[in-house]
Structures are given as C-alpha cells and as structure tokens.
Amino acid sequence: MYLPHHFRQDFHYLSLRSSLLEELSLLYGLSLEKRNGQTGRICRCRRMARDLFKACRQQPGQPEYPYLLGVLLERAGQWPLTDQPRWAYDQAERYYDRAWQLQQRRPPGTYDRQHYLRPAVALLRLSLRRGEEERFYAWWDVCGGLRCFHRDVQALFQVRWLIVKEDYGRAAFTLRNLHGLAGRQSAFSSARARILSDIVTAACQGPGTALKGNYSPYVRQVLWDVLFPARSRQMADSVL
Numbered sequence: 001m002y003l004p005h006h007f008r009q010d011f012h013y014l015s016l017r018s019s020l021l022e023e024l025s026l027l028y029g030l031s032l033e034k035r036n037g038q039t040g041r042i043c044r045c046r047r048m049a050r051d052l053f054k055a056c057r058q059q060p061g062q063p064e065y066p067y068l069l070g071v072l073l074e075r076a077g078q079w080p081l082t083d084q085p086r087w088a089y090d091q092a093e094r095y096y097d098r099a100w101q102l103q104q105r106r107p108p109g110t111y112d113r114q115h116y117l118r119p120a121v122a123l124l125r126l127s128l129r130r131g132e133e134e135r136f137y138a139w140w141d142v143c144g145g146l147r148c149f150h151r152d153v154q155a156l157f158q159v160r161w162l163i164v165k166e167d168y169g170r171a172a173f174t175l176r177n178l179h180g181l182a183g184r185q186s187a188f189s190s191a192r193a194r195i196l197s198d199i200v201t202a203a204c205q206g207p208g209t210a211l212k213g214n215y216s217p218y219v220r221q222v223l224w225d226v227l228f229p230a231r232s233r234q235m236a237d238s239v240l
Contacts, residue, residue, distance in 0.1 A: 070095035120149070
C-alpha cells in the first residue's frame with residue numbers, strides 16, 4: 001500500500017525514531033515520558049485515527065487500513081498518547097487480527113509477501129510487548145509458524161524472549177549462533193542483531209560497556225536507566 005506523503009510524515013513523527021529505543025520499549029515496557037510536543041502528537045494521532053476509521057468504512061475489504069489502525073493504536077499505547085495503554089493494545093490486536101484475516105482471503109499470487117506478513121508479525125510483537133508468552137505461541141501456531149515465517153523471525157523473537165526473562169547468558173549464546181539458527185540464507189537484520197547484542201552485552205558487563213552501535217548520549221542514558229535503575233537512583237541521590 002502506498003501511503004500519501006502526509007501520512008508517511010505523521011507515522012514517522014509518531015515513531016520513537018531510534019531502533020534501540022524501540023527495542024527497549026518492546027522488551028522492558030518502556031514508555032516515553034510526556035515532554036514538549038506531546039500535545040501535538042496526541043492531535044496528530046487523533047486526526048490519523050479519524051482518517052483511517054473513515055477509510056476502513058469506505059473500503060472494509062482492504063487489509064491495509066485495519067493494519068495501519070493497529071500500528072497507530074500500538075504507538076498510542078507505547079508513547080503513551082492515551083491514559084489507557086492496555087485498551088490501546090487490546091484494540092491494536094483486534095485490528096491486526098482483522099487485517100490478517102482479510103489477507104487470508106486474497107487469492108495466492110495477488111499480494112506482496114512482505115506486506116502479507118506484516119499483520120502476523122505485528123500480532124507476535126504485540127504479544128511480546130504485553131509479556132504474554134503463551135499468547136505469543138498461540139498466535140505463532142495460528143499464523144502458520146515456520147510454514148509462514150522464515151526461521152529468522154523465530155530466531156529474533158527467541159532472543160527477545162530470553163532478554164525479557166533476563167536470561168542474558170543464553171541470549172548471548174543464541175546471538176553468537178544466530179545465523180546458524182535462522183538458516184544459511186537468512187534475511188535476519190544485522191542491524192537488529194547488533195542492537196540486541198548491545199542490550200545483552202550492557203546487561204552482562206555493566207555501565208560503560210563498549211557498544212557496537214552508535215547512539216546519542218540520551219539513548220545511552222535510557223539504556224543504563226532501564227538496565228540499572230538502582231544505579232540511576234543512586235547517582236540522582238548523590239547529585240541532590
């Protein structure tokens with residue numbers, strides 16, 4: 001689906017704009033505090049929701065619109081742009097499921113595989129965001145498992161769940177063997193693997209660890225605050 005320019009701009013504006021922040025939000029339930037410009041994001045989110053609801057009513061058989069609504073609601077809960085993030089995630093799951101069902105009705109060969117898998121991957125991501133492992137594997141089976149996804153998707157989520165469980169030793173081992181686990185011709189993102197590796201390395205070796213990725217001082221500080229909240233409180237107390 002080709003999004004109009006203003007829609008692409010708005011979705012970009014509502015993103016976290018950092019892959020590391022996105023992973024921290026996904027794995028640790030991180031939500032950004034309300035800062036300057038939050039009112040503007042809330043207004044954009046509401047305007048986009050109205051436009052997408054209208055598009056859904058006009059073209060109820062198009063899977064792209066419920067998928068985009070799911071993305072919008074997930075980001076609303078992630079920022080948070082709503083006082084009810086759990087409700088936003090419930091609604092996002094509903095629209096992802098709707099988009100996935102509509103995709104199933106399309107005749108084979110009439111869809112782009114990358115877009116075809118987006119609602120299914122979003123359902124898996126949302127289960128991880130909510131910390132619901134059983135629901136994740138239920139969706140994995142419903143969506144087709146390895147018949148539908150490449151092994152790199154399974155490998156990615158396996159590492160993420162190990163990080164959520166704070167089993168950093170196994171996560172580090174899995175990352176070292178990632179491409180063998182995902183398959184020789186895996187499309188696994190090396191950038192995503194590097195980010196997960198940085199999180200695991202920092203958790204194992206502590207603050208001040210040399211990271212592979214280039215992050216701003218603010219993003220690095222968020223990483224330390226998430227992994228070592230007690231240390232952050234001690235530093236704040238010493239300053240005060």
